[in-house]
Amino acid sequence: MPPFLVDEYHVGIICALPIERAAVRATLDEEHGMFSDKDAQDHNTYLVGRIHNHNVVIASLPAGVDGNTAAASVATDMVRTFKGLRFGLIVGIGGGIPNLDKGDDIRLGDVVVSQPTDTTGGVVQYDKGKSLEGGKFQRKGSLNAPPLALLTALGALKADHESEDSKVPTYLTEMLERKPKLRTNGYTFPGRDKDHLYRARCYHPVGNATCDRCDGACEVDRRTRENTEPQVHYGIIASGNQVVKDAIVRDLLRDDCGALCVEMEAAGLMNSFPCLIIRGICDYADAYKNDAWHKYATATAAAYAKEFLLYVSAEQTSNEKPINQVLDVIKEHVQATSDYYRKQEVRYQNDQDRKCHVAFKIDNYEQQKDINIDRAIDTCQWVFGNEKYVEWHQSSTASLLWISADPGCGKSVLSKSLVDHELQNTTTHIVCYFFFKDNERQDKLNIALCALLHQLFDSQRHLLRYATPAYEKNGDKLCQEESELWRILLAATADPKAPNVTCILDALDECRNDDRRRLIKMLSQFHINSSSPHQRSNWLKFLVTSRPYDDIQQTFQETISSLPAIRLRGEEENEQIRNEIDMVIRERVFKLAETLSLKPETKTRLEQKLLQMEHRTYLWLYLAIDHVYKTYRYSLRPDDESIESLPSSVEIAYEKILEKVTQGVRETVKTILRIVVGARRPLTIGEMALALDIATSSHLKSIAEFSINKDHLERNICHWCGLFIFINNSKIYLIHQTAREFLLCENGAIRTGWKHCFDVADTEMQMSRICVRFILLKHLKTKVLLEPVIRNKWELCERILSWIWNKSNRNVIEDFLLYSAEHWPGHLRRSEIGENDSLMTEVHHLYDDTTSERFLPWFQLFWVTTKFYGDPPDMNKFQLAAFLGHDKVMGTILVDEDVDINSTDQDGNTALMWASLRGHEKVVQMLLDRAEVNAQGGRYINSALYAASKRGHEKVVQMLLDRGAEVNAHGGRHNNTALYAASERGHEKVVQILLDGGAEVNAHAYDGRCDNALYAASQGGREKVVQILLDWGAEVNAQGGYCGNALQAASQGGHEKVVQMLLDRGADVNGAMCGAVENLICGAGAAYDKFDFTTIPEFQLLDLT
Structure with a gap:
């Protein structure tokens, strides 16, 4: 029988695993034994005792059960019995989330303690909410911070650790002396040679219990610690109902919420059980998880918990409100959590x-x-x-x-x-x-x-x-x-x-x-x-x-x-929307008069003026109300202001907005608008500051010379440009698509006013200069391309893709480098650049040496963003100009008579192949005068005609055929023809051009599969192409391909219309039985559910029983 009354136990300790409970038990200065006098509805088992001056209760989760819902249930039952509990400690193991870039060098055996930040209570629930861009997660709700008494103790302990040694090593020794069997059962330090942190993109061999056979080149290089004592880290702990065994997911938690540790119990407790979370790090939450560090990590967590309780006085504990006073809240939380996970069908199967x-x-x-x-x-x-x-x-x-x-x-x-x-x-x-x-x-x-x-x-x-x-x-x-x-x-x-x-x-x-x-x-x-x-x-x-x-x-x-x-359209609908706008006008004018304290007669006059406007739209009203507000707000006598200047249309409203731009910032505003219009995506304020700095300064040579302050720009940009632009989530947008149309002159001469003051080539040239000059800056580096050393191009592509997805890992310099690398080739291609333009000189600097330090960073980033899959090719500048479609650059290269126009990259692709694949008509035309039109090679491209046909570039296909391209040539990985490539992708116009040019409609691939154009089109459900091929005499029962023939391919893909077309043209059902019927009957083909095959006489003769 314990020597204390049930209400005299004030500290509850919850452990998820038996090994965690064993470690905490070893820290007890005095054991009071098992506690059996429980509430009738309490299903827990308890061990009670004393740590320092605190009477503590230890409970663990049921065997084989984990997760924050289970932890919440244990806490609920504990409070039913121990009504005097003031707070809890959640003690056990967790997965470490190192962040070496920020100094969080977390090792196995270290301890992570939950500590509140400006935006969290120290614990975040990562699996309750909704997915966002790049694999991120928007969490729903928030979790409470630990009670003030615990935070006070935590601060005192951290302060002492700055100047004094932690007592954790001492307590670890005492635990082993008090319970010697812990030593033989593995609760001792495993050794630094068993602590390995691997990069996120490396994978643990399936079936290996240890990491002895793992690739050492994938291991992260970390400094050697001077001793084996565990270190303590304070910060955010991520909690959820799933075991995290994926380094990519782990790093997303690190980048998304700054987590140092991931575990499975805390989120179920923080809002209803006042507690502190203490986790010993047993793994790195990746595929390399094993049990080698589990027991030692439980011991370090338990030892820290004992040291922490030394800083919580018995008097502080008594002053805290008993937890049973919030029992109803606990019940509500458990119910809400259970309901949430019962209703959520969000579990991934794998x-x-x-x-x-x-x-x-x-x-x-x-x-x-x-x-x-x-x-x-x-x-x-x-x-x-x-x-x-x-x-x-x-x-x-x-x-x-x-x-x-x-x-x-x-x-x-x-x-x-x-x-x-x-x-x-x-x-x-x-x-x-x-x-x-x-x-x-x-x-x-x-x-x-x-x-x-x-x-x-x-x-x-x-x-x-x-x-x-x-x-x-x-x-x-x-x-x-x-x-x-x-x-x-x-x-x-x-x-x-x-x-x-x-x-x-x-x-x-x-x-x-x-x-x-x-x-x-x-x-x-x-x-x-x-x-x-x-x-x-x-x-x-x-x-x-x-x-x-x-x-x-x-x-x-x-x-x-x-x-x-x-x-x-028509009077009826226009009248209806005008009536709606009139209603909104009255509402907005009423609020405006109330805000500016306008006289009733002024309000009436303004309302009538707005209601009399002929071209009333919501966009016009928004602009007009802003115009009125600014006119009246800054007037000494608003009730005497004339309202005759109200804009009568959206375009006039745009003019009035930009007319207010002062002469001193007019060119700056034009540059800003030119950038906003020309940019391929909305730029952030920080990116705009960089772009504007480059556009308005001719002397910038390095990042250190940038001078436009982002915060200053943010404060002034809306003042300069008025309603023409707006900022949302730090990104700059035009107010409406009509604003872009107002500024751009699609056809005709550029005007001197604001309307149609730019043309497309003008904005593209502006962005070309900015991007090229930015890439050429000195000291422009990004960590994704520098450290650690990359062993091959594929690994580099993987790293770049990860870097692109994880936006929080990039600074504004890297963001704009990514934009510039991805988009400068397109900007230049669409600009009207002269051969003597200074920009051409800068562009040639990017072309001069395709193996240089200047070339590789932007091209590696560009290649990944083009969605080409595979290693970046080793192109020379001639092939690169063809790939990018830069005809002006190509023109300067072709002046050199010694250039080998048919040279290939390491995959066998020529410049003509690359230009044809990308559909760059001007470059193709330039090359055709000297290039070998029927050159074969390339890992995937086969030939120029095959490349253009595969991508559906009709004009290029016709240009190549006119210059003698062999329409029936075979080549490439699967040894098939241009007609096959066009049919597979569904480019019906290219198919027609090729057939008109003499393509053999029944040509088979030479790779052993023996499939043909009809097979490819049928497999992809390309109905129009199938019709064209059949009209040109395609053999409907030709055998070949993995599925056997076109009918089998169409049925397996679920393309019932194609199936019908083939049957109407005499497709032999019996000839396709072994494959097609199996596909249909077994459900492999969706066509089975949609097409009635029993209407076919041959099908009726089959015995399918």
Whole structure:
């Protein structure tokens, strides 16, 4: 029987593992034995005793159970019995997260203690929230800090450790003396030779219990410590319900929240059980996890806990409020946590699923939505009240709706409102969205499809099985395959267990032309298929917004005769939106008058003036109200101000904004706007400061000479440019797409005023100069390319990719280096540069020696961002100019008669092959006068014609054929033809050009597979190409390929329309039985569910029983 009453035990210690409990037991100065007089609902077992002047209770989790929910349950039961508890200690082991760059040299056996920061209570729950860009995670909620008494003791202990030795080594010795069996059972120091930290991209051999056979070259080089005493680290501990055994995930936790340690119990306790978390480091949370350090790490944590209690006085403990007074809170937390994990279907089945899901997050799609303002009450009724919208919204079947309106009518505001409010996520319905934007990152179809898939899989992890096979086959390259991404989206949403899904695609007009056309074709085909009778338990809907462009309507109407659409046109709809704007005008004027204390007659006069304007849109109103506010606010007599100068249109409003730019900063503002318009993506304030420094200074030679202060620029840029730009999350945006159109002169002469004051070539030239000059700066270095030494190019590419994804690891210099390296070739290609321009001299410095220190950093970064997979090639400057499409540079090189125009890189690729692959028509034309048009070689390119055909460059294909390119040449890795390459990718116009040029429609590959163009097109579901090939006499029953023939290939891919086309042309079902029927019956082909094969006479004769 313990010598103390139950209420006299004030400190609770919770351990997850038996070895942790054993270590804590060894620190007891006095054991009071087992405690059995428990509450009837208490399922814990307890050991009680004394440490210093504190009576303590030790409890551990049930055998085989871990996680923060289980820890919370143990704490709940403990408080039921020990009603006098004041605080707790969570003592045990955890995974270390070293950050050598910041001095956190955490070793095995060290101790990590939770300590609050400015933004956290010392513990973060990393697996409750939602995934963000680059694999990051936005956590939901927050966790409390330890009680003040514990933090006070922690501060005193840390202070003493600055000048005095820790008592942890002493307590470790005492533990072994008190419990000698601990020594024989492995609770002693294992030895530094068993402490290895490996780089994140290295992997532990499967099945190896130790690291004796691991690659030593992957080990991180760390200084040797002077002694074996454990060191103590204070900071953030990441807690969740999953064991982390992946160094990449570990490093994401380090970069995302600054965690020093990861474990599985603390998050379940911090909000309801006042406690401090103490973890002994037993591994580095990677694939190299083993048990060698577990017991010693539990001992170091227990020893630190004993030293910590020495700094907590019994008087302080008594003054703390008993935990049982917050028992209800504990119950609520346990219930909420249990409910959360029961409802969340977010568990990855395996690590490959996680990697596949993360791969789809290639754009910050959330931010592009959130930069739009919220919808005002009772607006957008021209949509919500439209019978076509009501029909679409209420429909329980797959459907499509296109909404179009002129600029400034609130389409993006509508889309945001639909996502956030009207069409919210529920347990049976998910909203996925993408907001197109006219820049390099948000104008591509593949990025939009990846965003939709990432959102779908974010809440429906079980649907990842539709994507992982393609990801395992293609890796990150999958994110470039538009047709495959679309197939995955349709297949996953058709799963019987999938919820209903609505996809919102905003500003389709800002999607790049070719991609927009392909997307419309996909949506049109989806709409046609949705009208066919097919039973399914859920639905997929699309809502698309855009400007009312004729080419968008015409592309839809090429496939859909009657398009479900809402178009803001005619007097009725215009009157409705004018009425909505009038309502908003009255509301805004009322608030403005109230804010500025305007007289009633002034308010009435202003309201009437705004209501009389003819061209009223939401964008115009926003600009006009800002104009009025600034006019009245800075006036000595606002009620006497004239309002005749109110802008009557958006363009006039833009003029008035920029007219206020003073002469002293006019050129600076022009430069800023030229940069904003020309940049491929929104630049941050810091990047703008660098770009502006380069653009306005001709003498900069090194980073040290930069002089524009980022904070100063941030304070002034909106003042200089007015409403023309805005800043969101430190990134600079134009107020609206119409602002870009206002500034840019697409055709015709540049004007002297603000409207059409730039042309595209002008902005591209500006960005070319900035990027090239930045790359050429002295002392421009980035750690990703420097240390440690890279053994091969592939490892370098892996490191660069990781560096690109982990944005928090980069500073502004590195961010802008990445931008410059990725985009300077494109900027230069689109600029109109003269041969004598000083920029040409600087460009040649980047070309002079493709093995130099000046060349390698930018090219290595550029190569990774081009999405070419494999090692960066060793190009000479001639091949590089062809690859980049720099015709002016190529012209200067071709002047040299001695240049070998047919020279190859290490993979056998010529300059003509690279130019053809990239579709650089001007360079191809320059090379054709001297290059060998039929040169063969290249690891993947085969020939110039094959390369151009594979990428769908119609004009280049025709140019090559006109110069004698052999249309039926075989070559490359699979020894196939240009027709095969074009058919496989679905480039129907190129297929037609090749056939017109004499391509053999039934040519087979020579690699042993013997597949042909029809097989390739059928396997990919390329319906139009299949039709073209069949019309040209393709042999429908030709044998070859992994699947056997075209019919088998189409059925395995689930392409029922292609299957029907082949059957209509006489495809032999019996000849395909061994493969096709197995594919269909076993479910390998989705066509089985969609096509009735029993209508085929030959199929009816089969005995399938």
